[in-house]
Amino acid sequence: MADRSFLDWPFFDDRHRALADEIDGWAAGHLGGVDHADVDAACRTLVSDLGAAGFLEHTGAEDGKLDVRTLCLIRETLARHEGLADFAFAMQGLGTGAISLFGSSDQKAQWLPLSRSGKAIAAFALTEPQSGSDVANSTMTATRDGDAFVLDGEKTWISNGGIADVYTVFARTGEAPGAKGLSAFIVPAGIDGFEVTERLETIAPHPLATLRFSACKIPASSMIGNPGEGFRIAMSVLDIFRPTVGAAALGFARRALDESIGRVAKRHVQGAPLSDLQMVQGHIADMALDVDAAALLIYRAAWTKDMGAPRITREAAMAKLFATDRAQEVIDKAVQLHGADGVRSGHAVETLYREIRALRIYEGASDVQKVVIARQTLGG
Template sequence: MADRSFLDWPFFEDRHRALADALDGWAAERLGDLDHADTDATCRALVRHLGAAGYLEHSGAMDGQLDVRTLCLIRETLARHDGLADFAFAMQGLGTGAISLFGTEAQKREWLPLTRSGQAIAAFALTEPQSGSDVANSTMTAVRDGGDYVLNGEKTWISNGGIADVYTLFARTGEAPGAKGLSAFVVPAGLPGFEIAERLETIAPHPLATLRFTDCRIPASALLGEPGRGFAVAMSVLDVFRSTVAAAALGFARRALDEALDRTATRTVQGAPLFDLQMVQGHIADMALDVDAAALLVYRAAWTRDSGAPRITREAAMAKLFATDRAQRVVDMGVQLHGGDGVRSGHIAERLYREIRALRIYEGASDVQKVIIARQTLAADQDR
């Protein structure tokens, strides 16, 4: 049983505790024997189930506000039960976050009821083959032609690529060089000139793809927010969802700690539980410390945003860097404590080991988070 005492921390309100308890029960009932054989079909089913249960209502802004503590609690809980369930929820939120925050009323009416009910799948198309974390270096273009924009270029490592019904997409419109020349668009799947160039396989299977656009026309009404403000749109969304990546890592770490506790309490060595060895107790202590420290950083960032801070760039970067790095360490120790079973294909310890690794890369790699933290710290010092 995962530790639930953190829900008593002052970061949370009763509504957060009630949601966490309800979701934990739902996940225990629905996700225990989830079939991962067909990733696409499973993700589609998970989105439908999460929508039917009402949890996707929390995936975007309500009345112009995102409740980041709720997003983090949902991601942590789902990740603890099943990584693909966390992925399905998270990508739905990331894909529609910009629409709910910056979309026109027409864009919201068209897509939010569908995505929140689980009838449509969303994606966030930002990364390009040559740019990676350097978003300002994006080269995909959206050229105005009368009442349309014409898209040309590629996006890659796009989560839900190939199964999404709608993409929040970023392209260069040329208002200025670098970051100030990008705009955001709402792009439905299936348009002429829009193709899935490649499906990408990873060590923890998820729907991922490279998207290619060749003279693909979208109406000017597909513009999301103001022209040339796409970078600000992307960063505003990532600022929020970066904290939730940290929450997912926390969920994986909690599960690894739970499994390690069960293993060391029931596995005997020379007639005594493995846990009785002082070295093992030291490992368990390190794991518990990393989990609690990560949780404090995650929910500090979420609480700060929910309390009215316009940006949480520094707090979110700290949470993501620490939680993902320490979760990797916790999961690795969990594998070690399971011995041979820890590397047996299909074992929970082995699955967690594969699932945790990508979180130190996507939505800003660990080294990028260090740069962000350093710059934010310097700026804060100069402002004093």
Template structure:
């Protein structure tokens, strides 16, 4: 059993502790068949809807509880990476609707995704613009009461199985970031095509999508024309902390597996744990886990406490938690010896699962740029308040 003492930290309320126990029981009862990833994701979304877990993925009142999102993702990731993925995409895929959608849009889609009756996706990344969202080239051209979509999206999670996509395209109100808008798109529309299903080292439903003269009604736009970049960044601002929480869940599981290994495996008649070098590895792993947890739940608590943006806090949490989880899992693999790279072992699965988290929703090096710019902006603001020249 993973350490749960962090739930006593002042970041949490009693309702969060109750939720953690509820999700723990749900996750412990999962029996996931990984032979068919698409079918597994559909089954997981249905199960989460029936159990009330998916209800936490989107808020009908236009507000999300980030601490709850993080607790759920951490717990699910500790049990199974695909379970975490299925829940996360229900939230990220409808994040724009939850936070910026009209009353009618929220009423139409959130009961379905929260109830596990519809699968959602977030269509932002393009073949030539990954982290550089402002340079998106997919277009949405106004034509009467419709917009006509043309272009491609790639690395879209739940691509090919989603019932609803929140999609970002260039409507051209201004150059760069100010010329993007957000739309609700369904896969039954003429001109919508799943071009390619993408395979990765940790199998998840992923696809490349193509839109050719795909018409969507103007009422499918979320927010106003030209607000797409702000909507996308605001959604990522919320869910980036939850990516860090998933990494934390992976790291906690790796630490548990490593402790089990070193206390039951013997070397020269004594437990592996008796070796001081092994104790050093365990100490480093435990330190990284706790430090990551502090950053994750600081970011979540800050957002829940009313901060309009948590760009700095979320970037720090995402960068540290994902990078350190990679190290924790690597140490766990090493401590398992040959079994650590054996297909089907828990630590081998974790090793494959963690790598993508350092890339999606803002790669690690992009987070370093974000943190540096936020640090400089804070320094300049403080200098200005003191009446000093900015550096």
């Protein structure tokens, strides 16, 4: 049983505690048999189920106010039970985050009800082959053509690529060099000039793809916000969702700690449980410390945003960096404590070992987060 004492911290309201109970009960009853053999089908089912249960309502808001503590609690809980469920939930929020925060009333009315009900799968298309974390170096273009824009370029490592119904796409409209010349667009799947050119396989299978846009014409009304605001839109969305990446890592770490506590209590060496060994106790202590410290940083960032801070760049970077890096350490210790079982394919901690690694890369790699923290700190 995962530790839930953190829910008594002053970061949370009663509604958060009630939601934590609700999502934990739902996950325990619905996520025991997710089939990873076909991740596309699994993700479609998970999005549909999460929508039917009402949890996707928290991923979009017509008034642009997303409750970050709620997003973090849901991601942490889902990740603790099933990593693919966390992925399915998170992408609905990230994929439509720009619409929630900056979309027009018509854009919100068209897409948010579909994504929150699980009837449309969303994706966030920012990364390009030559510009991963360097968003300002994006080269994909959106050229004005009367009452339309024509998209040309490529995006890669796009989560939900190939199964999404709608993509938030960032492209260069050229108002200024670098970051100030990007804009954001809503692109529905299946339109002319848009194709999925490659499906990408990773150590923890998820729907990922490379996308190509070739003379892909979309209405001018597809632009989110104003021309040249794409970088600001992308960073505002990531400000909200970076702490939730840390929350997912925290869920993985809590599961690893729980599995390890069970292991060392039941496994005996020379007539005594492993938990009697001081070395093992030291590992458990380190794991518990990392879990609590990560939770404090995550929910500080989430609370700060929910209390009205316009930006939480520093807090979000700290939360993501620490939580993902320390979760990697926690899970590595769990593998060690499980011995040969820890590397047995299909074992819970082996699955966690594969799941955690990508979280230290996507939505800003760990080294990039250090740069962000340093600049924010040096800049006062």
